[in-house]
Amino acid sequence: MSIFKKIFSKSRSLEDGIFFNAVEKILGFAPQNLDNYKNAFTHRSLNRLSNEGNPINYERLEFLGDAMLSSVIAAYLFTEAPHGDEGYLTKMRSKIVSREHLNELGKDLNLIQFIESKVPVHHFGENIHGNIFESLIGAIYQDRGYAYCEQFIQKRVIVPYVDISRLEGKVISYKSLVIEWCQKEKKIFNYDIFEDNAIDGQRLFGVRLSIDDKVIAKARATSKKKAEEKASQRAYFALQEKMDKK
Amino acid sequence: MSIFKKIFSKSRSLEDGIFFNAVEKILGFAPQNLDNYKNAFTHRSLNRLSNEGNPINYERLEFLGDAMLSSVIAAYLFTEAPHGDEGYLTKMRSKIVSREHLNELGKDLNLIQFIESKVPVHHFGENIHGNIFESLIGAIYQDRGYAYCEQFIQKRVIVPYVDISRLEGKVISYKSLVIEWCQKEKKIFNYDIFEDNAIDGQRLFGVRLSIDDKVIAKARATSKKKAEEKASQRAYFALQEKMDKK
Incomplete structure (x- = not known):
């Protein structure tokens, strides 16, 4: 019996286990102290306090994450x-x-x-997404230090999204880059709309880009043109890797 | 002869040796690649270029150092x-x-x-001091990474200068804190002016604070009152360490 007890007291709760796995998948490494990540998603409306009576919510971690993100991007550039x-x-x-x-x-x-909050999530504005992205980076710093922050930002920000030419405005359209590449490589490409609906009065288009009958990227946006461009950007980064491997 | 040659070719130039020692003293650890520190003090007026033709001056390192300083202070706070x-x-x-x-x-x-510059150093404004302090931090990051930046900022910024109470405006005057402490500890204190002159039309006072006939701190400022406060602040940090040791 005592052995069972030990195992049970040491094991995480089911809820924590699910959260742990979800966070690990996003991070690409295992959290050490899960509390850091819980704090990263705690809204102030819960009025949570630490044992010392200090408020716990994602805003302080957001401040920290913002600083770490700025540094990592500065060093990269x-x-x-x-x-x-x-x-x-x-x-x-x-x-x-x-x-x-x-x-x-x-x-x-x-x-x-x-997010854990007393306020319904759909009441938050658009910026909630970026704010908790920053607080997650702050949590990584608290949990694992600077090198892990760097690794996460490399994987989730720099590799998939940062393209200096594009930022400089040299790349006008990813769609034209993709088309150009397909023509050069004698590949058949196709953009098709797989979704066209409206949520809360906001039209939303889903566009799928296939190359040689294989789906390369999908994207949703408020216009067909924007969705095509977004899918092209994703495809471009996927293709870049392929092209580099050659 | 070949042994001598080897020794000589490996040894630093005399000038580099002096610079290396001076930088090491400031950092508290040895530089690995001295070029980083040379760049940190290179003014754009020299128009230095890298082998690839990119401009070399302290401004880029200043950008990097500013980011690292912000992060380290964010984590500290x-x-x-x-x-x-x-x-x-x-x-x-x-x-x-x-x-x-x-x-x-x-x-x-x-x-x-x-600083290495074609423009005479006295032509620079006041901000040059802070700018090259930041570029030095950038050089440390390039040379030794984040942990060494942190160590340097801890030693040169946080320990000697950061006092949260003071920043919060809770401490009105360091002079009054010092006097209070001396009275409580039955110590005799004395502020005396050891310097009073004018440089480029700017009056400058040097004040020395002694406690029990031992000089604890010195400071220079444009008024007697300011110099006293500055010396008191320095003494306060020195005393704090003593008080903590008790």
Whole structure:
């Protein structure tokens, strides 16, 4: 009996286990202290307090995560854009860590599913996605330190989204890049709409890009053109990897 | 002969050796690649270029150092001020990394002595001190990584200068704190002016604070009152350590 007791007291609750697995999948490594990640998704409306009576919510971690993100992107740009002066680096960074971009990153990871709040989640504005993306980075720093933050940002921000040419405005359209590449490689491409509906009066288009009858990327946006461009961007990054492997 | 040759080719130039030692003393650890530190003190007026033709000057490192400083201070405040919300943390950080404060830090380390420039150093404005303090942090990041940045900022910024009570405005005057402590400890204190002159039309006072006939701190400022307060602040931090040891 005592052995059973030991096992049970040490095992996580079922709920924690599910959260642990979901967070691990997003991070790409195991959390050490799950509390950090719980804090990252705790809204102030819960009025949670630490044992010392200090408020616990994601806003402090957001401050921390914002700082870590800025540093990691600064170091990345410093190395990757050796031609750029201080003004250039500052401008590029603010494009990468723009509110709009952070919201997109948070949304893509569906972080909002983890939020604990007394206020209904649909009452939050758009910025909630970016805010909890930053608080998640803060939690990673608290849990595992700077190197893990760097690794996470590399995987979730830099590799899939950061393209210096695009940020510089040199790439006008990813769709044209994809088409150009397909023509050069003698591949057949096709954009088709797999979804067309309206949520809360907002029209939403889902576009699928296939190359040689294989689906390469999907994206949703408020216009067909935007969805095509988004899918093309995703395809472009996927193709880039392929092209590099050659 | 070949042995001699080997020794000589491996040894640093005399000039580099002096610079290496001076930098090591400031950092508290040995530089790995001295070029990083040379870049941190290179003014754009020299028009230096890398082998790839990219401009080399301290401005890019300043961008990097600014980011690292913000992160390290953010993490410090996150831990040390668990009662503070996001707004509080943001405000405290901006006080610590204020232009004025960074200039003071750069000046105290006399970093300006290392600047290489075509423009005479006295033509630079006051901000040069803070700018090269930041570029030095950027160089540390490039040379040794985040942990060494953290160590340097801990030693050169946080330990000697960061006092949350003071930043919160709770401490009105360090002079009154010092006097209070001396009275409680039955110690005799004395502020005396050891210097009173004018440079470029700017009056400068040097004040020395002694406690029980031992000089505890010295400071220079543009008024007697300011110099006394500065010396008191330095003494306060020195005394704090003593008081903690009790």
